[in-house]
Amino acid sequence: MVTVIFPAAGASRRMKNSLGTVTNKNFLELGGEIVLIRTLKIFSQIERVTNLIVVVAENEVAEVEKILSAEKNLKPYKIVVGGSERQYSITNGLKFLPAETEIVLVHDAARPLITKSTIENVIDAAEKFGCAIAAVPAKNTIKFVDAENFVKSTPPRNELVEVQTPQGFRKEFLLRAYEQAEQENFLGTDDASLVERLGEKIKIVQSDYRNIKITTPEDIKIAENFLPTINLPITRTGFGYDVHRLVKNRKLILGGVEIFHNLGLEGHSDADVLIHAIIDAMLGAASLGDIGQLFPDTDAQFENIDSTILLKKVCEILKQNNFSIVNIDSTIVAQKPKLAPHIPAIRQNLAEVLQIDLDLISVKAKTEEGLGFTGSEQGISSYAVATLRR
Numbered sequence: 001m002v003t004v005i006f007p008a009a010g011a012s013r014r015m016k017n018s019l020g021t022v023t024n025k026n027f028l029e030l031g032g033e034i035v036l037i038r039t040l041k042i043f044s045q046i047e048r049v050t051n052l053i054v055v056v057a058e059n060e061v062a063e064v065e066k067i068l069s070a071e072k073n074l075k076p077y078k079i080v081v082g083g084s085e086r087q088y089s090i091t092n093g094l095k096f097l098p099a100e101t102e103i104v105l106v107h108d109a110a111r112p113l114i115t116k117s118t119i120e121n122v123i124d125a126a127e128k129f130g131c132a133i134a135a136v137p138a139k140n141t142i143k144f145v146d147a148e149n150f151v152k153s154t155p156p157r158n159e160l161v162e163v164q165t166p167q168g169f170r171k172e173f174l175l176r177a178y179e180q181a182e183q184e185n186f187l188g189t190d191d192a193s194l195v196e197r198l199g200e201k202i203k204i205v206q207s208d209y210r211n212i213k214i215t216t217p218e219d220i221k222i223a224e225n226f227l228p229t230i231n232l233p234i235t236r237t238g239f240g241y242d243v244h245r246l247v248k249n250r251k252l253i254l255g256g257v258e259i260f261h262n263l264g265l266e267g268h269s270d271a272d273v274l275i276h277a278i279i280d281a282m283l284g285a286a287s288l289g290d291i292g293q294l295f296p297d298t299d300a301q302f303e304n305i306d307s308t309i310l311l312k313k314v315c316e317i318l319k320q321n322n323f324s325i326v327n328i329d330s331t332i333v334a335q336k337p338k339l340a341p342h343i344p345a346i347r348q349n350l351a352e353v354l355q356i357d358l359d360l361i362s363v364k365a366k367t368e369e370g371l372g373f374t375g376s377e378q379g380i381s382s383y384a385v386a387t388l389r390r
Contacts, residue, residue: 002123003051003101004043004166005093008036008064008109009082024060025110025214027067031227035214036064037071038112042231044075046119047322051098052077054109055089087187087194091178097171103127104174106191107166110214113223113230117390118207119166120322125203126168133168133192134207135161161204164211167191173200234390235326238284242276243373243381254332254339255346255363256308256353261337265380268297272307273382274332274346274363279314281386286323308353315354323388325354329362330384335377339365
């Protein structure tokens with residue numbers, strides 16, 4: 001389970017209007033929606049996020065409760081009173097972590113342009129490495145200066161990143177880091193700086209320059225320009241190929257459909273070249289490896305397995321990684337048997353297994369005009385292209 005803590009108790013002193021009045025940046029409107037709500041809604045769309053902890057100033061608790069209670073599309077939340085410093089606010093938030101929390105994310109409430117993909121990537125990295133933070137490469141040259149403002153040295157820019165949020169940690173790491181900081185009276189600039197003092201390695205996750213923190217009135221104008229480009233669906237395409245030898249005493253299975261022929265395809269599984277090509281195309285589009293990595297031919301559990309079972313497993317993996325199928329186009333290359341009469345049944349079966357509309361799956365059949373491996377009827381091959389959306 002993932003719990004997200006949102007520090008929102010700052011005084012917003014730099015958020016002055018033309019009359020010099022200070023407004024809480026989290027209550028400003030961005031694209032017709034309050035900044036705080038926009039931030040919370042993005043995290044509420046992440047399946048693995050189960051709880052939200054919003055840390056606010058004591059005199060704003062009632063107002064935040066009123067704002068949040070009017071919003072129906074939020075994960076379960078708790079409003080907590082913050083402290084005089086950001087670090088103290090997080091300390092207060094940590095006291096209300098649900099016992100079942102495994103990963104804790106900390107995200108500035110005033111960063112409403114965070115993308116879902118960055119959130120997912122930080123969670124993934126925190127689960128794998130224990131500690132992960134969103135960051136972007138530094139664009140400007142940075143200088144070390146002395147107390148009199150003279151340059152001491154220039155660190156290599158390629159070794160520098162600009163740190164953002166979310167920052168994600170295994171719960172035990174973050175709790176231990178905050179406990180040590182309190183004991184030693186250490187005040188850090190971000191959560192990662194506290195965890196660094198434990199000696200833990202922190203993984204950098206590539207973020208987005210648009211993930212700005214609303215701090216001044218000018219930032220709202222910048223964010224409004226970025227807003228139309230945030231969290232648009234990302235479309236990715238992958239290519240797959242497979243080939244198997246034709247042999248006696250094997251069934252010929254293509255797209256999960258048994259086709260009468262005097263020869264069948266040789267392989268560890270049922271050797272369904274069409275499904276295998278489609279699986280590799282889907283995994284390729286999602287950058288999740290290939291069929292050999294997931295279902296190795298050295299594993300006895302996959303011997304003679306129905307490839308539609310493997311295809312269903314891959315669909316589950318894609319769903320877990322927030323991918324959906326836009327379209328699949330495939331071609332089977334075989335000299336014999338004649339496959340055109342079987343194409344409708346193959347498409348129908350694949351659409352049912354993939355749980356997509358029939359018009360999203362294309363299957364074609366070609367011969368090699370008697371040329372090469374497939375043309376001489378030694379085997380059958382298949383090509384597939386899969387387009388996914390995230």
